[in-house]
Every structure is written in structure tokens, then in C-alpha cells.
Amino acid sequence: MRIVGGKYGGRMFHPGKKFKARPTTDVAKEGLFNILENRYDFSTKKVLDLFSGTGSVAYEFISRGCEHATMVENNFNHYKFILEVIDILKIENAKVFKADVFKFLNKSPELFNIIFADPPFDLPKFESVADAVLETELLAPEGVFILEHPKEYDFSQHQYFKELRKYGKVNFSFFEKD
Template sequence: MPVYDAEGLRPTTDRVKETLFNWLAQDVPRAKVLDLFAGSGGLGFESASRQAQHVTMLEMNKQAHKQLQSNIQTLDASNIEAIHTDALVFLKQAGTPHDVVFIDPPFRKGLLDGVIHLLEQNGWLSANAMIYIEAEKELTIDAVPTHWQLHREKTAGQVCYRLFEREEK
């Protein structure tokens, strides 16, 4: 599928994606999936191909969003929607619970803490949601709630990727 080449866009590498979806093998089928910084849409499209019930992809870059829409049409994928929006603005509204959430924001923009807070505060997470965070290796994540248990963690190059499981409060 074509991918829009935007400045700062870092599609998740195939190796990382393979590891991630091995971790999520039992979680994605029939799941409601939210991809907050969709970019190329790789994580969302992969989820749909693995029988996710519904995938919502958020993308702020107009051209990247346009490419996502085009790819959705090409695939005739009725279970995927791409919304042109700022993830932080979108998450401020009351949410519907999602089972799998991908958080892969632009590096060094300080977006993670706000996103994590809004996901919890506004009802975007199901009771036992799986939350994937991909960030620069040196970043420490301070805002992770105590009921998010680190399930898996790996590094690849300059990237650290983590999978958390939310435990019901």
C-alpha cells in the first residue's frame, strides 16, 4: 500500500510490528482498536487484517490522512475509519472503551503524559485493555497509572516499545 512520506513520519518497522502482533495474537481478533498517531496506518491495517472488530485511526497530517482514506477505499475495509484530527483534542471528549490502543507519537514532543491521562479520564479504555507505547529509547514514562502492568518491553535501535495491560481498578 502507498504511504505518504511526511517529515517526522516513522512507520513501525516490520521486525517491531511482527513482535508486537505476536504479543497481541490473542487480543486483536474481535477487538475495538484505537491508533492515536496513525501515520502510515501500519498498526491499524495490520489489526484489521487480524480480524479486529473495528479500527479507528487518528491522524493530524492532512496528506497522511488522505493517504489513509485512499488505502481504506482500496481495501474496501468497512471496519476501518480514519479521522483527521489532533489526538489530544479528540481524546478530550467522552470515549467509548477500546480493547487495544496504539500510542506512537512523534518523538520529543512531550505528548505521552497528556494522552495517557485523557485515555483514563475520559473512558477510552476497556477494563483489560492492552496499550502499546512506542517512544524514543531514552524517554521515561512518568504518567503510567499504577493499574497498568508492564506486560512486555523491548528496544530496537533508538526505539523502546512497551505493551501494558490495564487491570480493572
């Protein structure tokens, strides 16, 4: 896993053989962050990274100067890896929760400007993730929710869908409530 840009750009971390996550590709991350950096001033943004896996996407936000990042990961080995990387990089503006994402969504009192979710592609009821996030009050006004998904899913008819970006096999659907 490599951090593509920003303060920690080029840093590589190896999660080991026990890792079962499918990290977002460098090409997809680079494309996504080219879009986001042109739209948002990260220094004023609080980010929520759901199904964090390696924490790769949250590190990109932190590396590029976001105000704060919260990561939620249920797998203990993944959670432990995220904590190790945060310690190595001496990141102070992040929190990590070892929790079920759906339970976290119903309990968190915070507002986030950017919510990113990269659920396992074989997650039962994958298509319900968008509604699970957007039915909460976690997305700040003028905030964006980004869902990474395989091409088999089409969210273009969702009431809050705004756009789709494709990078190879990686698809990002953007949602806004405003």
C-alpha cells in the first residue's frame, strides 16, 4: 500500500499476509484525489473513511491536509495495521474505531464533510450501503459521500446520486444531499 500524494506521498506500507482487504489502486486514488483537490479545501474538512481496510484513503486525506479523519474498520488485523501506520507517521488528527460500520453510523454524533466507503465487494446487501450512510445525519451540509464499487452496481437512479467516475475496474459514485 502506497500513499500517493501530499506530505506522506511515496511512503509504502506492507500489511502482511493475514490481510484480506482489497486496497484501492494507486491509479484510482490518484484520479479521485485529482477531482477532490480541485473541488475542496481539505484543511477545513472532516473525513469519515468507512470499511477502512489498510486506511489508505484516509492517509491520502491526512497527507493532503484534511482537518481530521475518522476511520472505521471491523477486522482486528486491519484495525491493528491502521494503528501501526498512524503511529509510524505520528498522525495526530485521526481516530480509529474497531467497529461494525452499520452500528457506527447509528451512534456517531459527528458531522463529516466527506464520507468515503469502500465495502468488501462481496458484502451481503452491498447496494444498501449508500442508503445506510445517507439516511443518517452524518453528512454535513454541502458534503459529499463517495462509494467505491465494482461495475456491477449502478447507483445512477439513487435520489442523491451526482456522478460516476471510473478508473479501470474501480468505480466511484458521488452522492450529495443538497
